[in-house]
Amino acid sequence: MESVNEKDFSFGKPKPIDLSHHLSDISKARKPSPLKDLQRFLGNPNLIQMAGGLPSPAYFPFASLSAEGLVAESFPISPSQSPPSGSAFSWFWKLFGAPTKEKTTTLTVGKYPEQPDDLNLAVSLQYGMAKGLPQLQKFIDEFTTRVYKPAYKDPVCLVHTGNTDGWFKVVMTFCNPGEGVLAAEWTYPSAMNTTRPLGVTPVPVPIDEQGICGVGLRKILAEWDESARGMPRPRIMYTVPIGQNPTGATMEATRKKEIYEICVEFDVVIVEDDPYYFLQEGQYTHKSSRSISRTESDEEYIDNLVPSFLKFDYQGRVIRLDSFSKTVAPGCRLGWFTCNPLFAERLERQAESSTQAPCGLGQTMVTSLILNWQFNGYIRWLRALGTQYTQRRDFLLDCFSDEFHLEVEQEHKGAWKGNTVYRAYAVPRNARAMIEKTSARAPMFSFVPPTSGMFVWMQLHLNHHPAFPDETPVTLEMKLWEKVALAGVLFAPGRMFSCEDDGEASPVGSGHFRVSFSNVPVSKLYLAYVMESDH
């Protein structure tokens, strides 16, 4: 009788179903790299290896690589430092409460290992398998299992060179020219720029404050008319379910289950592009009533995160894209797929004849850092990062709240349905250039306070602008955007996020700005704001 290993997270889970019919013609035609066959002899330690075109590591001009890595505890989990009492700069100081002198630990990786399993440059700067470094593989396997808790047996993690390339590889591996991919009606433009030239057309799906909407998705799939649409019913859905780009929407568990079941019914593969997963910020509450302590344990923190689609994926039809871009740094160009073994094998074949393994220097230093932090340290880092973004989100929305009269809409009739839409009205002291000819009681813009990610999606009520309808919303959006930019604040104009090529998806009379609170030095924002308020 077999004993049940307590740590066997796959125990009792279903096996993934056969989804091989989703592979593209290109992917089906791919063979393993012939040179990789040689690997089977490489186990012999005395082997004289004269097969591969590998340089000798003696010629790698790095004797070692090092980094001063920040300690996992660099930022506070709770925004609990008291601001200088009563100071006008209280928010400034709170947000700038990060240590002025960074506490670091020295990470060093030498050319040759001292212990057999040590990271070492002789291996990590050499040609390697497209799967990347085994130490990194081990970490992401454990991380994925413990954090995302996939619902099926033995999912596979495979490193990639960032989610943009990950998505490109998915399109090449699953889509044929002349087909479509389902995507939110407002979506990440680079992702659609990847698909269109390949002859794969984005099919917009209506969204609400949680992103892709089940009713809208089902309607599209159930009513699909191949001849009217000029393409078969889409088999692939692209989604950024947490901190959606550009709307900032977060898809909660119930919605995910609903969407997943629709995808089972219509045999759709879900591509979960989830770079903002750990920037979960919770509900926005005004600073006057904000509670700031976070006392949960790491396990509670993980359990309280909005789950990944993987958690509901009992069939293996989710391809999850994780990225170190927002948790470590974008320049790592490092992330990973989690998917069923058949899909992973095909994605690996594609990597072998294009990017191969991600950069060895990047892999080495990221792996060195997270091995130093260990699982608990990395979770600690991610929690604090979430807190940092929460403070940034709160600061921006507090500014909105100070500058405008905000009203919560219970039943919004526009693009956003739901109960957390805020409408912003001008208040007299703020009647500046952009709004001064606008009726004081007409809302200027609406937004849903994001509960994750980096973005606030402002829906501009351009039909209340005095130039409307002489100027179209598209023209007005661009004029306003340029005016704001020339005044020194750069937003992203909304129409570039339209899933459809012509950028005309806005509801009648509206436009949008995507406002990112992730990068601007808060001090700069605060000072600009204070100076404006002093006018």
Next chain:
Amino acid sequence: MESVNEKDFSFGKPKPIDLSHHLSDISKARKPSPLKDLQRFLGNPNLIQMAGGLPSPAYFPFASLSAEGLVAESFPISPSQSPPSGSAFSWFWKLFGAPTKEKTTTLTVGKYPEQPDDLNLAVSLQYGMAKGLPQLQKFIDEFTTRVYKPAYKDPVCLVHTGNTDGWFKVVMTFCNPGEGVLAAEWTYPSAMNTTRPLGVTPVPVPIDEQGICGVGLRKILAEWDESARGMPRPRIMYTVPIGQNPTGATMEATRKKEIYEICVEFDVVIVEDDPYYFLQEGQYTHKSSRSISRTESDEEYIDNLVPSFLKFDYQGRVIRLDSFSKTVAPGCRLGWFTCNPLFAERLERQAESSTQAPCGLGQTMVTSLILNWQFNGYIRWLRALGTQYTQRRDFLLDCFSDEFHLEVEQEHKGAWKGNTVYRAYAVPRNARAMIEKTSARAPMFSFVPPTSGMFVWMQLHLNHHPAFPDETPVTLEMKLWEKVALAGVLFAPGRMFSCEDDGEASPVGSGHFRVSFSNVPVSKLYLAYVMESDH
């Protein structure tokens, strides 16, 4: 009247011609990444940037990156150290004459720059343009101009993530499904594995001891029968002209000019995949008559290198792929295209919606190293690297010469035409398992001593094997390969390098091994050899 800048390497050179008709349908459909348009406002230093989804560099968990970089003079230019006189281990010691303790210099890159143009992690770990770091761009521009001396005005260098991905991007940017690419009949299999699944068929071109043969190329193009071939005349030629993979062939200047003119005549774009460029080793001479001093200046060294196709490219129809894989380390996953501006722009668009910029950690440390070495130091490093590979090549061929009776063929009738083909015959004391039943006066194998690269291409005369013709050459090649592998020496079996999918390109009765001398620890090889000789 304009003054002529002595440093203007473009002065008097022709402009590239319009070759836009070579772009693939996919490439023509590509648009610039919409978010990149925002860049035009980023010049304003006081701009409050709320457009891009960029994390704050405060959250990058690396305060600095460092490396112990080898000094540029780490290896000797000339193999001039005297071996322990008369020692049986003389070659061993000469090849192991590299410094036992590596001399290094510390390279450190901090998060924020001290001077505006300093390398810094706040930039290099952030999202960036697909062109990569400006400091690296500047270096490769200068390097390309001074070393390869392109024949047309204003070629563009663009970083990529290694030549395998570079070639993938070229295929996507220039080839449509149903078309063909010209390639040497024996060629780098991963390159062909990239094209085939995309519906792009390799068209084998006959080769000789210099690689692709002008007569054979012209014949294919001039006699192209679209209906018989089932595809239009190929517009793209893939070539590894220096240290060709797998044959080790080097294409000299005269041949390159001939090939280039044929490509002009038939409007073919030349893709020059040239990772082994600096592993130029010169003619092999037996150790008894070898002269080992290299006294040329750096300028003479550069002038004496076999030129790149770029030097003859007065129309801008060459896409050159350079790689740091063999000059720094494969794990860098870093290299660059050199091509005309129109092609470069399209390749950059493709990078934007797939890999984006190469890994920032890799770019930073490679750039830091070569900025430390400077141009002259890098040339110094490359010269010494060439010497190292020359010694390795010589050692392997000396072993052949000691073990077999070698004869130089003046007029070889087989696959190799030319005057540098060696035939290897068994001599009685070496009549071991593989050859003992073979006629003592029938050649066992032939090879052209490579003048560059990492490979010796052994043509096995299997028709002299006692099991022939009962066993086919294909079966015999694999059996011999496996026997050698089980005995502890791993070669690469020849048929995997066949340009054609079925691997049946060998001349009647022959097989091949690709023998790499790049990676094996020379001490191991030497000791194995000495022990064998003592039998």
